[in-house]
Amino acid sequence: MELKKINDQVSVSPQIAIEDLAAIKEAGFKTIINNRPDGEAPDQPMSAEVKAAALAQGLKFVEIPMGREGVSPEMIAQTREVFADGEPVLAYCRSGTRSTTLWALSQAGNLPAQDIISAAANAGYDVSHLAGHLSE
DSSP states (O other): HHHHESSSSSEEEEEOOGGGHHHHHHTTTTEEEOOOOOOTTTSSSSSHHHHHHHHHTTOEEOOOOOOOOOOHHHHHHHHHHHHHOOOOOOEEESSSHHHHHHHHHTTTBBOOHHHHHHHHHHHTOOHHHHHHHTOO
16 A cells, blocks of 8 residues: 555545555544546456445545546535545545545645645646646
């Protein structure tokens, strides 16, 4: 499991395994966001399986899958809502890029665009192409 810290509340990760959930909880996360649609890869665990195991660990689990159709205003609103409580969140997808993108877009209007871009870059993700959307 490869966690990449965006800020004190949010980290992102490539696909997690059910076996990772105890370590995720031990790391202090309270909520997991799955940004990966089921069926992208044959070795990918189904979201329902990860959700059941996460709930058994006492973690919240939110599904906001982002597929080929891209980002919708509803996805951004859902993501913003998850982060609103201030609890530590781990978001994952195939590589962490979609999770970082949704985090970045959910912060538009809350943080300066350059701060969002810098936080993502410090975690290893380039969201500079979103600068116009982050200034809204």
